[in-house]
Amino acid sequence: MNNDPAFKQITDFIKETFNTNEFIPLHEPRFVGKEKDYVIDTIESTFVSSVGQFVIDFEKKIAEYTGAKYAVAAVNGTAALHIALILAGVKPDDEVITQPLTFVATANAITYTGAKHVFIDIDKDTLGLSPEKLNSWLQKNAVKKGDRTINKTTGRRIAAIVPMHTFGHPTRIDQIIEIGNKFNIPVVEDAAESLGSFYKSKHTGTFGKLGIFSFNGNKIITTGGGGMIVTDDEELAKTAKHITTTAKVPHPYEYFHDMLGYNYRLTNLAAALGVAQMEQLPVFIDKKRNLADQYREFFEQFDEITFVSEPKNSKSNYWLNAIIFKDKIQRDNFLEFSNKNKVMTRPAWVLMNKLPMYNNCQTDDISNATWIADRLVNIPSSVII
Numbered sequence: 036m037n038n039d040p041a042f043k044q045i046t047d048f049i050k051e052t053f054n055t056n057e058f059i060p061l062h063e064p065r066f067v068g069k070e071k072d073y074v075i076d077t078i079e080s081t082f083v084s085s086v087g088q089f090v091i092d093f094e095k096k097i098a099e100y101t102g103a104k105y106a107v108a109a110v111n112g113t114a115a116l117h118i119a120l121i122l123a124g125v126k127p128d129d130e131v132i133t134q135p136l137t138f139v140a141t142a143n144a145i146t147y148t149g150a151k152h153v154f155i156d157i158d159k160d161t162l163g164l165s166p167e168k169l170n171s172w173l174q175k176n177a178v179k180k181g182d183r184t185i186n187k188t189t190g191r192r193i194a195a196i197v198p199m200h201t202f203g204h205p206t207r208i209d210q211i212i213e214i215g216n217k218f219n220i221p222v223v224e225d226a227a228e229s230l231g232s233f234y235k236s237k238h239t240g241t242f243g244k245l246g247i248f249s250f251n252g253n254k255i256i257t258t259g260g261g262g263m264i265v266t267d268d269e270e271l272a273k274t275a276k277h278i279t280t281t282a283k284v285p286h287p288y289e290y291f292h293d294m295l296g297y298n299y300r301l302t303n304l305a306a307a308l309g310v311a312q313m314e315q316l317p318v319f320i321d322k323k324r325n326l327a328d329q330y331r332e333f334f335e336q337f338d339e340i341t342f343v344s345e346p347k348n349s350k351s352n353y354w355l356n357a358i359i360f361k362d363k364i365q366r367d368n369f370l371e372f373s374n375k376n377k378v379m380t381r382p383a384w385v386l387m388n389k390l391p392m393y394n395n396c397q398t399d400d401i402s403n404a405t406w407i408a409d410r411l412v413n414i415p416s417s418v419i420i
């Protein structure tokens with residue numbers, strides 16, 4: 036099985052496409068713009084730390100690009116999500132709904148607030164939270180008490196819904212927002228992977244009460260490490276800035292902090308990278324969509340492999356390309372073969388409810404997530420310069 040001729044055909048195609056016989060990583064950053072100039076600027080000005088013009092400019096660029104009214108930089112995407120959940124009103128012993136197929140940061144940020152998880156299934160076409168399954172779980176389990184929505188079984192308040200736009204592909208976010216409104220539960224979008232992805236022409240991350248992005252080294256643009264909170268609510272944006280910068284009340288010399296704050300700010304040094312990367316984002320997206328087109332065309336010849344294309348009504352950034360095998364055995368054999376042959380591939384994340392920290396959490400029917408987790412492989416997706 037390891038000698039499946041299709042496997043070699045695939046790795047050969049990837050080597051040809053990336054034009055190399057060396058090791059091909061899953062996703063590597065590209066610094067082909069003004070990164071060096073801007074980083075040197077911060078050093079020469081001494082403004083490398085938490086204050087500086089690049090932080091302001093980076094926030095402005097993200098707000099402009101996404102159409103969000105406000106953007107607040109944070110030290111990484113996980114911290115951004117932690118704060119976004121707090122600002123959405125999530126408190127210890129509340130419950131937060133999210134999908135089992137996601138990077139661990141989504142679940143961890145929920146834990147940091149002290150809330151408990153409910154894992155609801157994804158759809159096979161979007162790989163994101165399923166509106167139908169969300170709705171049916173809430174119909175069965177949720178009851179409104181005044182302005183609170185309570186889980187009938189546990190007695191806990193259901194405080195937020197956190198959909199994630201998997202690999203950059205937008206989920207059916209408008210329907211999720213509608214369900215959230217119906218049950219009076221705010222939506223916080225984990226758009227960590229979907230900078231540059233639009234659903235019905237509106238940028239992902241801007242549908243919910245708050246949204247977050249990540250600029251980790253493997254994301255579509257990177258600041259080394261970094262994140263961003265976006266919202267249209269001015270008060271929430273102000274509080275986001277305040278709480279991520281130790282909640283210090285501005286004063287010429289006094290150190291007074293009026294609430295529990297966090298040191299979650301993005302450095303000016305990192306933001307300098309961010310500004311330079313944002314200047315290239317449109318080119319990165321064109322090239323990524325072009326690579327996805329090449330992959331799609333190539334994989335059409337295999338009856339037993341499906342290339343994951345952007346869902347209906349959406350424009351994806353194609354951050355990480357993915358293929359789906361007909362069963363787990365073939366998938367595992369391909370993982371083995373490709374990684375041995377210097378083409379980095381990886382399976383989808385182990386589902387959150389299978390991790391030791393989360394294996395006691397509430398789940399509903401998660402058959403789609405299980406099906407995908409058994410069959411999906413991410414394939415090299417770096418921007419080809």
Ligand SMILES: *Cc1c(COP(=O)(O)O)cnc(C)c1O
Pocket residue numbers: 111112113114137138140141199225227228248249250251261262
């Ligand atoms: C990358 C990522 C995050 C945030 O990660 P950081 O490394 O903290 O920036 C959160 N959620 C998802 C789904 C991610 O892929």
